[in-house]
Amino acid sequence: MIFRSLLLLLVLAPMAMGVPAQASAQERRDHERARAALEAGQIRPLSDLLAEVERRFRGRVIEADLERDDTQWLYELKILPPNGRIFIVELDAATGALVRSRGPVQERVPGEAQPRQPLR
Numbered sequence: 001m002i003f004r005s006l007l008l009l010l011v012l013a014p015m016a017m018g019v020p021a022q023a024s025a026q027e028r029r030d031h032e033r034a035r036a037a038l039e040a041g042q043i044r045p046l047s048d049l050l051a052e053v054e055r056r057f058r059g060r061v062i063e064a065d066l067e068r069d070d071t072q073w074l075y076e077l078k079i080l081p082p083n084g085r086i087f088i089v090e091l092d093a094a095t096g097a098l099v100r101s102r103g104p105v106q107e108r109v110p111g112e113a114q115p116r117q118p119l120r
Helices: 002-039 046-056
Strands: 060-068 073-080 087-092 098-102
Touching: 002 060, 046 060, 046 073, 046 087
Parallel strands: none
Antiparallel strands: 060 073, 073 087, 087 098
């Protein structure tokens, strides 16, 4: 019984230790691909699009992901509006155009003031 437990531990330990290494290697590759796309002018800087999104929609961006679709780069942004019901917008990363949205999207009305952001 002890022998079987030790054998199982020896088999599973390397697999458990390998998962974070694979994940960080994948994250590194994703980061490098995104940086190359930005330098090649295939995508706009996220900071530019964040400013536009927070002017257009009510709420704050709480998460941003860059993904490669078959034909284009997409930014997927999760936005937390004042009512607390998160919605998601997907933007063409090259143009900033809205591709699709999910959830209770809250757009600002023309002339609506954007709330001031607290100092960090």
